[in-house]
Amino acid sequence: MNNPSTRHGVLCALGAYFIWGIAPAYFKLIQQVAPIEIMTHRVIWSVLFMILLITISRNWRKVRSTLQQPRKVLLLAVSALLIGGNWLLYIWAVNNHHMLEASLGYFINPLLNVLVGMIFLGERFRRMQWLAVALAACGVIVQLWKFGSLPVIALGLALSFAFYGLVRKKIAVEAQTGMLIETLWLFPLAAIYLFGIADSSTSHLSNNPLSLNLLLVAAGIVTTIPLMLFTAATSHLRLSTLGFFQYLGPTLMFLLAVSFYGEQLTDDKILTFAFIWAALALFICDALYTLRASRPRVA
DSSP states (O other): OOSHHHHHHHHHHHHHHHHHHHHHHHHHHTTTSOHHHHHHHHHHHHHHHHHHHHHHHTOHHHHHHHHTOHHHHHHHHHHHHHHHHHHHHHHHHHHTTOHHHHHHHHHHHHHHHHHHHHHHHOOOOOHHHHHHHHHHHHHHHHHHHHHOSOOHHHHHHHHHHHHHHHHHHHHTOOHHHHHHHHHHHHHHHHHHIIIIIOOSTTTOGGGSOHHHHHHHHHHHHHHHHHHHHHHHHHTTSOHHHHHHHTTHHHHHHHHHHHHTSOOOOOHHHHHHHHHHHHHHHHHHHHHHHHHHHHSOOOO
16 A cells, blocks of 8 residues: 555545445436446447546547557457446346345456456465455355355356456556447447337437436446546556455445345345455455565664
Protein backbone atom coordinates (compact mmCIF):
# COMPACT_ATOMS: atom_id res chain seq x y z
CA MET A 1 0.00 0.00 0.00
CA ASN A 2 3.04 2.29 0.19
CA ASN A 3 3.24 2.03 -3.60
CA PRO A 4 0.99 4.69 -5.26
CA SER A 5 0.22 2.28 -8.09
CA THR A 6 -0.92 -0.37 -5.61
CA ARG A 7 -3.05 2.13 -3.67
CA HIS A 8 -4.69 3.22 -6.92
CA GLY A 9 -5.40 -0.39 -7.85
CA VAL A 10 -6.92 -1.16 -4.44
CA LEU A 11 -9.23 1.87 -4.56
CA CYS A 12 -10.35 1.02 -8.10
CA ALA A 13 -11.02 -2.60 -7.12
CA LEU A 14 -13.03 -1.59 -4.04
CA GLY A 15 -15.12 0.86 -6.07
CA ALA A 16 -15.82 -1.66 -8.83
CA TYR A 17 -16.86 -4.50 -6.56
CA PHE A 18 -19.00 -2.28 -4.33
CA ILE A 19 -21.01 -1.04 -7.32
CA TRP A 20 -21.33 -4.57 -8.69
CA GLY A 21 -22.46 -5.76 -5.28
CA ILE A 22 -25.43 -3.39 -5.15
CA ALA A 23 -26.21 -3.52 -8.89
CA PRO A 24 -28.93 -6.20 -8.49
CA ALA A 25 -31.11 -3.57 -6.80
CA TYR A 26 -30.96 -1.54 -10.00
CA PHE A 27 -31.82 -4.48 -12.25
CA LYS A 28 -34.74 -5.41 -10.00
CA LEU A 29 -36.20 -1.95 -10.72
CA ILE A 30 -36.41 -2.82 -14.43
CA GLN A 31 -37.22 -6.51 -14.15
CA GLN A 32 -40.32 -5.99 -16.33
CA VAL A 33 -37.90 -5.53 -19.26
CA ALA A 34 -36.61 -8.69 -20.95
CA PRO A 35 -32.96 -9.50 -20.11
CA ILE A 36 -31.82 -9.28 -23.72
CA GLU A 37 -33.43 -5.84 -24.03
CA ILE A 38 -31.67 -4.67 -20.88
CA MET A 39 -28.46 -6.02 -22.39
CA THR A 40 -28.93 -3.96 -25.56
CA HIS A 41 -29.56 -0.84 -23.50
CA ARG A 42 -26.38 -1.51 -21.50
CA VAL A 43 -24.39 -1.63 -24.73
CA ILE A 44 -26.00 1.31 -26.55
CA TRP A 45 -25.96 3.76 -23.66
CA SER A 46 -22.48 2.63 -22.63
CA VAL A 47 -21.17 3.60 -26.07
CA LEU A 48 -22.73 7.05 -25.86
CA PHE A 49 -21.56 7.53 -22.27
CA MET A 50 -18.00 6.50 -23.19
CA ILE A 51 -17.91 8.87 -26.19
CA LEU A 52 -18.97 11.72 -23.90
CA LEU A 53 -16.46 10.74 -21.21
CA ILE A 54 -13.54 10.41 -23.63
CA THR A 55 -14.43 13.75 -25.23
CA ILE A 56 -14.49 15.49 -21.85
CA SER A 57 -11.20 13.91 -20.75
CA ARG A 58 -9.63 14.51 -24.20
CA ASN A 59 -8.45 10.95 -24.59
CA TRP A 60 -9.21 10.47 -28.29
CA ARG A 61 -5.49 10.29 -29.03
CA LYS A 62 -5.28 7.04 -27.03
CA VAL A 63 -8.30 5.66 -28.88
CA ARG A 64 -6.73 6.42 -32.27
CA SER A 65 -3.46 4.86 -31.15
CA THR A 66 -5.20 1.63 -30.10
CA LEU A 67 -7.25 1.45 -33.30
CA GLN A 68 -3.97 1.45 -35.24
CA GLN A 69 -3.01 -1.84 -33.54
CA PRO A 70 -5.14 -4.58 -35.19
CA ARG A 71 -4.06 -7.27 -32.71
CA LYS A 72 -5.35 -5.27 -29.74
CA VAL A 73 -8.58 -4.40 -31.54
CA LEU A 74 -9.22 -8.09 -32.31
CA LEU A 75 -8.42 -9.12 -28.74
CA LEU A 76 -10.90 -6.49 -27.56
CA ALA A 77 -13.50 -8.23 -29.72
CA VAL A 78 -12.79 -11.41 -27.72
CA SER A 79 -13.08 -9.55 -24.40
CA ALA A 80 -16.30 -7.92 -25.68
CA LEU A 81 -17.86 -11.34 -26.32
CA LEU A 82 -16.79 -12.56 -22.87
CA ILE A 83 -18.17 -9.56 -21.00
CA GLY A 84 -21.30 -9.44 -23.18
CA GLY A 85 -22.10 -13.05 -22.33
CA ASN A 86 -21.39 -12.34 -18.67
CA TRP A 87 -23.74 -9.34 -18.66
CA LEU A 88 -26.59 -11.24 -20.28
CA LEU A 89 -26.32 -14.26 -17.98
CA TYR A 90 -26.06 -12.02 -14.91
CA ILE A 91 -29.16 -9.98 -15.82
CA TRP A 92 -31.17 -13.13 -16.51
CA ALA A 93 -30.10 -14.66 -13.19
CA VAL A 94 -30.94 -11.60 -11.09
CA ASN A 95 -34.34 -11.03 -12.67
CA ASN A 96 -35.32 -14.71 -12.60
CA HIS A 97 -34.75 -15.24 -8.88
CA HIS A 98 -31.28 -16.79 -9.14
CA MET A 99 -29.43 -14.05 -7.29
CA LEU A 100 -27.83 -16.47 -4.83
CA GLU A 101 -26.49 -18.62 -7.64
CA ALA A 102 -25.17 -15.48 -9.34
CA SER A 103 -23.41 -14.49 -6.15
CA LEU A 104 -22.00 -18.03 -5.93
CA GLY A 105 -20.47 -17.49 -9.36
CA TYR A 106 -18.65 -14.42 -8.11
CA PHE A 107 -17.47 -16.33 -5.03
CA ILE A 108 -16.00 -18.97 -7.34
CA ASN A 109 -14.39 -16.40 -9.65
CA PRO A 110 -11.47 -15.41 -7.35
CA LEU A 111 -10.46 -19.07 -7.13
CA LEU A 112 -10.49 -19.26 -10.91
CA ASN A 113 -8.44 -16.03 -11.02
CA VAL A 114 -5.79 -17.77 -8.93
CA LEU A 115 -5.76 -20.73 -11.32
CA VAL A 116 -5.73 -18.53 -14.42
CA GLY A 117 -2.99 -16.34 -12.95
CA MET A 118 -0.83 -19.40 -12.26
CA ILE A 119 -1.37 -21.05 -15.65
CA PHE A 120 -1.18 -18.03 -17.95
CA LEU A 121 0.76 -15.37 -16.02
CA GLY A 122 3.21 -17.40 -13.95
CA GLU A 123 1.94 -15.99 -10.65
CA ARG A 124 2.81 -17.87 -7.45
CA PHE A 125 1.34 -17.81 -3.93
CA ARG A 126 3.08 -17.89 -0.57
CA ARG A 127 2.21 -20.68 1.87
CA MET A 128 -0.26 -18.58 3.88
CA GLN A 129 -1.96 -17.46 0.69
CA TRP A 130 -2.42 -21.09 -0.36
CA LEU A 131 -4.08 -21.77 2.99
CA ALA A 132 -6.41 -18.81 2.37
CA VAL A 133 -7.30 -20.22 -1.04
CA ALA A 134 -7.97 -23.63 0.53
CA LEU A 135 -10.32 -22.09 3.11
CA ALA A 136 -12.17 -20.16 0.42
CA ALA A 137 -12.44 -23.32 -1.68
CA CYS A 138 -14.00 -25.13 1.29
CA GLY A 139 -16.60 -22.38 1.58
CA VAL A 140 -17.44 -22.63 -2.11
CA ILE A 141 -17.62 -26.45 -1.95
CA VAL A 142 -20.17 -26.20 0.87
CA GLN A 143 -22.32 -23.98 -1.31
CA LEU A 144 -21.82 -26.19 -4.37
CA TRP A 145 -22.87 -29.23 -2.37
CA LYS A 146 -26.06 -27.52 -1.24
CA PHE A 147 -27.19 -26.94 -4.84
CA GLY A 148 -27.06 -30.70 -5.45
CA SER A 149 -26.33 -30.29 -9.17
CA LEU A 150 -23.92 -28.55 -11.49
CA PRO A 151 -24.45 -24.77 -10.96
CA VAL A 152 -24.39 -23.76 -14.64
CA ILE A 153 -25.18 -20.09 -13.97
CA ALA A 154 -22.49 -19.75 -11.32
CA LEU A 155 -19.84 -21.49 -13.41
CA GLY A 156 -20.78 -19.52 -16.52
CA LEU A 157 -20.43 -16.20 -14.70
CA ALA A 158 -17.18 -17.23 -13.01
CA LEU A 159 -15.49 -18.55 -16.15
CA SER A 160 -16.51 -15.69 -18.43
CA PHE A 161 -15.34 -13.04 -15.97
CA ALA A 162 -12.07 -14.81 -15.10
CA PHE A 163 -11.07 -15.02 -18.75
CA TYR A 164 -12.28 -11.47 -19.37
CA GLY A 165 -9.88 -10.25 -16.67
CA LEU A 166 -7.07 -12.30 -18.21
CA VAL A 167 -7.64 -10.97 -21.72
CA ARG A 168 -7.83 -7.36 -20.54
CA LYS A 169 -4.63 -7.77 -18.54
CA LYS A 170 -2.88 -9.27 -21.58
CA ILE A 171 -4.07 -6.47 -23.87
CA ALA A 172 -2.88 -3.73 -21.49
CA VAL A 173 -5.20 -1.10 -22.96
CA GLU A 174 -6.20 2.01 -21.00
CA ALA A 175 -9.58 1.54 -19.28
CA GLN A 176 -11.65 4.14 -21.15
CA THR A 177 -10.26 3.19 -24.55
CA GLY A 178 -10.79 -0.52 -23.99
CA MET A 179 -14.34 -0.03 -22.76
CA LEU A 180 -15.26 2.11 -25.78
CA ILE A 181 -13.86 -0.35 -28.33
CA GLU A 182 -15.47 -3.32 -26.58
CA THR A 183 -18.90 -1.72 -26.60
CA LEU A 184 -18.42 -0.58 -30.22
CA TRP A 185 -17.90 -4.23 -31.18
CA LEU A 186 -21.24 -5.08 -29.52
CA PHE A 187 -23.09 -1.94 -30.65
CA PRO A 188 -24.28 -3.14 -34.13
CA LEU A 189 -25.81 -6.33 -32.72
CA ALA A 190 -27.49 -4.42 -29.89
CA ALA A 191 -28.90 -1.74 -32.19
CA ILE A 192 -30.20 -4.24 -34.75
CA TYR A 193 -31.95 -6.24 -32.05
CA LEU A 194 -33.48 -3.33 -30.14
CA PHE A 195 -34.64 -1.25 -33.12
CA GLY A 196 -35.22 -3.97 -35.72
CA ILE A 197 -36.17 -7.21 -33.98
CA ALA A 198 -37.51 -6.57 -30.44
CA ASP A 199 -41.26 -6.10 -30.27
CA SER A 200 -42.36 -6.09 -26.64
CA SER A 201 -44.31 -3.70 -24.45
CA THR A 202 -41.06 -2.04 -23.33
CA SER A 203 -39.00 -2.11 -26.54
CA HIS A 204 -40.66 1.03 -27.97
CA LEU A 205 -39.16 3.86 -25.95
CA SER A 206 -41.80 6.39 -27.03
CA ASN A 207 -44.46 4.29 -25.30
CA ASN A 208 -42.55 3.89 -22.02
CA PRO A 209 -42.97 6.09 -18.93
CA LEU A 210 -40.21 8.66 -18.57
CA SER A 211 -39.07 7.03 -15.33
CA LEU A 212 -38.47 3.69 -17.08
CA ASN A 213 -36.59 5.31 -19.96
CA LEU A 214 -34.35 7.15 -17.50
CA LEU A 215 -33.61 3.88 -15.73
CA LEU A 216 -32.73 2.26 -19.06
CA VAL A 217 -30.41 5.15 -19.95
CA ALA A 218 -28.77 4.73 -16.54
CA ALA A 219 -27.76 1.22 -17.64
CA GLY A 220 -24.86 2.86 -19.45
CA ILE A 221 -23.54 4.44 -16.26
CA VAL A 222 -24.15 1.32 -14.14
CA THR A 223 -22.21 -0.65 -16.74
CA THR A 224 -19.26 1.56 -17.58
CA ILE A 225 -18.20 3.02 -14.22
CA PRO A 226 -17.46 -0.27 -12.37
CA LEU A 227 -16.02 -1.94 -15.45
CA MET A 228 -13.59 0.92 -16.01
CA LEU A 229 -12.60 0.77 -12.35
CA PHE A 230 -12.04 -2.98 -12.69
CA THR A 231 -9.92 -2.72 -15.84
CA ALA A 232 -7.89 0.06 -14.22
CA ALA A 233 -7.34 -2.20 -11.20
CA THR A 234 -6.11 -5.07 -13.41
CA SER A 235 -3.21 -2.92 -14.59
CA HIS A 236 -2.06 -2.14 -11.03
CA LEU A 237 -2.62 -5.42 -9.16
CA ARG A 238 -1.79 -9.09 -9.68
CA LEU A 239 -4.78 -10.96 -11.06
CA SER A 240 -4.76 -13.38 -8.13
CA THR A 241 -4.65 -10.49 -5.63
CA LEU A 242 -7.42 -8.65 -7.45
CA GLY A 243 -9.61 -11.73 -7.15
CA PHE A 244 -9.84 -11.50 -3.38
CA PHE A 245 -11.48 -8.07 -3.55
CA GLN A 246 -14.32 -9.68 -5.46
CA TYR A 247 -15.68 -11.22 -2.29
CA LEU A 248 -17.11 -7.77 -1.52
CA GLY A 249 -19.47 -7.98 -4.50
CA PRO A 250 -21.12 -11.35 -3.83
CA THR A 251 -21.28 -10.58 -0.11
CA LEU A 252 -23.37 -7.50 -0.84
CA MET A 253 -25.48 -9.56 -3.24
CA PHE A 254 -26.08 -12.14 -0.51
CA LEU A 255 -27.16 -9.40 1.90
CA LEU A 256 -29.54 -7.90 -0.68
CA ALA A 257 -31.03 -11.32 -1.46
CA VAL A 258 -31.62 -12.12 2.20
CA SER A 259 -32.59 -8.66 3.51
CA PHE A 260 -34.71 -7.30 0.66
CA TYR A 261 -35.67 -10.10 -1.74
CA GLY A 262 -36.88 -12.82 0.61
CA GLU A 263 -34.17 -15.44 0.16
CA GLN A 264 -33.39 -17.36 3.35
CA LEU A 265 -29.95 -17.41 4.95
CA THR A 266 -29.69 -21.11 5.74
CA ASP A 267 -27.03 -22.87 7.83
CA ASP A 268 -24.98 -23.86 4.76
CA LYS A 269 -24.75 -20.23 3.64
CA ILE A 270 -23.68 -19.12 7.13
CA LEU A 271 -20.95 -21.77 7.02
CA THR A 272 -19.90 -20.59 3.54
CA PHE A 273 -19.54 -17.04 4.81
CA ALA A 274 -17.47 -18.26 7.75
CA PHE A 275 -14.97 -20.03 5.48
CA ILE A 276 -14.73 -17.13 3.04
CA TRP A 277 -14.26 -14.42 5.64
CA ALA A 278 -11.68 -16.61 7.41
CA ALA A 279 -9.84 -16.85 4.08
CA LEU A 280 -9.98 -13.08 3.64
CA ALA A 281 -8.72 -12.48 7.17
CA LEU A 282 -5.80 -14.85 6.60
CA PHE A 283 -4.98 -13.26 3.26
CA ILE A 284 -4.96 -9.76 4.77
CA CYS A 285 -2.83 -10.86 7.73
CA ASP A 286 -0.32 -12.41 5.34
CA ALA A 287 -0.18 -9.20 3.30
CA LEU A 288 0.37 -7.07 6.42
CA TYR A 289 3.08 -9.45 7.70
CA THR A 290 4.86 -9.37 4.34
CA LEU A 291 4.66 -5.58 4.19
CA ARG A 292 6.11 -5.26 7.70
CA ALA A 293 8.89 -7.74 6.95
CA SER A 294 9.86 -5.86 3.78
CA ARG A 295 10.33 -2.53 5.57
CA PRO A 296 13.95 -1.60 6.33
CA ARG A 297 14.75 -1.78 10.02
CA VAL A 298 15.92 1.37 11.77
CA ALA A 299 18.86 0.87 14.13
